[in-house]
Amino acid sequence: MQGQDVELDVTTIAHGGISVARLDGRVVFVTDAIPGERVVARITDDRKKSFWRADTVSVVEASEHRRPHVWDAASIDRDPAQRAGGAEFGHIALPHQRELKRQVLVDALTRMGHLDASVTDGVSVEALAGDDDLSGTRWRTRIRLHVDESGRPGPFAARSHTVVPVDDLPLATEAVEEAAPLEQLFPGEEQIDILAPAEGGARLIIGSQAKTTVRERVGDREFQLDDGGFWQVHRLAATTLTEAVQDLVDPARFDPRAMNLDLYGGVGLLAAAVGDRFGQATRITSVESDPRATDHAAENLQEWIGATAVTGRVERWISQLASTASAGERERLNRATVVLDPPRSGAGKDVVMRIASIEPAQIIYVACDPVALARDVALFAERGYRVEALRAFDLFPNTHHLETVVRLSR
Numbered sequence: 001m002q003g004q005d006v007e008l009d010v011t012t013i014a015h016g017g018i019s020v021a022r023l024d025g026r027v028v029f030v031t032d033a034i035p036g037e038r039v040v041a042r043i044t045d046d047r048k049k050s051f052w053r054a055d056t057v058s059v060v061e062a063s064e065h066r067r068p069h070v071w072d073a074a075s076i077d078r079d080p081a082q083r084a085g086g087a088e089f090g091h092i093a094l095p096h097q098r099e100l101k102r103q104v105l106v107d108a109l110t111r112m113g114h115l116d117a118s119v120t121d122g123v124s125v126e127a128l129a130g131d132d133d134l135s136g137t138r139w140r141t142r143i144r145l146h147v148d149e150s151g152r153p154g155p156f157a158a159r160s161h162t163v164v165p166v167d168d169l170p171l172a173t174e175a176v177e178e179a180a181p182l183e184q185l186f187p188g189e190e191q192i193d194i195l196a197p198a199e200g201g202a203r204l205i206i207g208s209q210a211k212t213t214v215r216e217r218v219g220d221r222e223f224q225l226d227d228g229g230f231w232q233v234h235r236l237a238a239t240t241l242t243e244a245v246q247d248l249v250d251p252a253r254f255d256p257r258a259m260n261l262d263l264y265g266g267v268g269l270l271a272a273a274v275g276d277r278f279g280q281a282t283r284i285t286s287v288e289s290d291p292r293a294t295d296h297a298a299e300n301l302q303e304w305i306g307a308t309a310v311t312g313r314v315e316r317w318i319s320q321l322a323s324t325a326s327a328g329e330r331e332r333l334n335r336a337t338v339v340l341d342p343p344r345s346g347a348g349k350d351v352v353m354r355i356a357s358i359e360p361a362q363i364i365y366v367a368c369d370p371v372a373l374a375r376d377v378a379l380f381a382e383r384g385y386r387v388e389a390l391r392a393f394d395l396f397p398n399t400h401h402l403e404t405v406v407r408l409s410r
């Protein structure tokens with residue numbers, strides 16, 4: 001069936017920005033559709049018995065939530081192989097994108113995380129404070145372009161490594177779009193990063209160019225970091241997560257003198273959020289694997305005498321801590337608040353079990369993948385930690401991604 005066009009009734013949304021339809025009883029994952037639509041889709045993968053994949057090529061009965069794609073380069077008017085990736089919800093009205101993300105989150109947390117309605121009822125995927133633009137564009141402060149064999153830069157096509165030429169980048173901030181060298185050739189290079197930090201204007205990172213320090217801002221607080229280092233991508237994301245962590249930490253369980261932890265800490269954004277919420281006496285250790293980020297974190301956290309930044313892989317660091325902690329340290333760990341913000345794959349079993357073994361008072365888990373979060377929530381539940389509070393944010397409009405922050409406690 002590969003390459004053939006079929007008519008499909010699209011029923012539900014799945015994780016990963018794709019929708020579900022059925023063909024002769026078999027599940028077909030369809031791109032660029034909206035649940036409730038009837039579409040013509042081209043089969044792209046029929047190798048598996050349990051499910052096939054297909055790309056929408058035209059719409060027979062459109063959802064009331066369909067709108068012209070915010071990025072021509074990603075619309076269904078283009079051949080599927082030439083559609084730019086990274087804006088897979090751009091054809092859906094923004095409020096409905098958020099509703100679909102809510103459905104994916106609640107489904108994962110219910111089925112894999114075993115949460116009940118008392119936690120998931122009333123959850124919404126919130127727009128960021130100050131982001132009332134219903135096009136969902138102009139938010140990316142960072143973007144990566146890939147370079148094809150002829151030296152031309154562009155995004156990858158959706159689900160492929162084919163570079164697609166584009167003449168605009170509507171999800172990028174204006175400064176990033178202006179700086180993006182979409183017309184130039186870069187023979188021999190693999191990728192180009194474009195960023196526009198809060199201060200100092202936009203810049204490009206090409207090849208193995210030397211790293212420089214840039215500055216970002218959250219309220220009045222300034223953070224230094226490497227130009228190629230990790231920073232939240234949406235122009236309002238760092239502020240949003242700062243406020244969300246400050247909101248979700250239970251002050252009744254917070255002890256500034258405990259051995260508080262900020263795991264996967266980057267340049268110390270969330271350690272600073274905790275420090276700003278609870279004051280100068282706050283003790284917190286930020287753990288991060290990138291040594292340059294740790295150096296910056298040490299500078300960014302220097303106003304808290306009790307804040308330290310250490311370089312280490314969380315899985316090793318926490319395992320060592322759990323096995324060597326003295327009785328006094330154990331007691332300070334039992335009173336601790338642990339913030340963790342792992343990469344997309346989540347913390348995983350080892351790290352979850354180690355965190356649970358130090359028996360902290362509360363855990364604030366910041367997650368960019370609802371399925372990885374749901375898996376880890378179920379693991380925490382095995383050790384008696386339950387989700388007490390939950391918020392979700394639309395940190396990535398026009399994509400399927402969302403950010404979730406939960407508080408777990410026993």
Ligand SMILES: C[S@@+](CC[C@H](N)C(=O)[O-])C[C@H]1O[C@@H](n2cnc3c(N)ncnc32)[C@H](O)[C@@H]1O
Pocket residue numbers: 230231232264265266267268269270287288289290293312313314315341342343
């Ligand atoms: C999602 S970012 C969060 C950073 C920070 N909390 C922030 O909001 O800016 C995840 C961070 O974890 C770091 N990281 C990835 N794997 C790690 C590991 N195994 N151990 C320690 N840090 C890791 C990355 O370098 C990155 O800085």
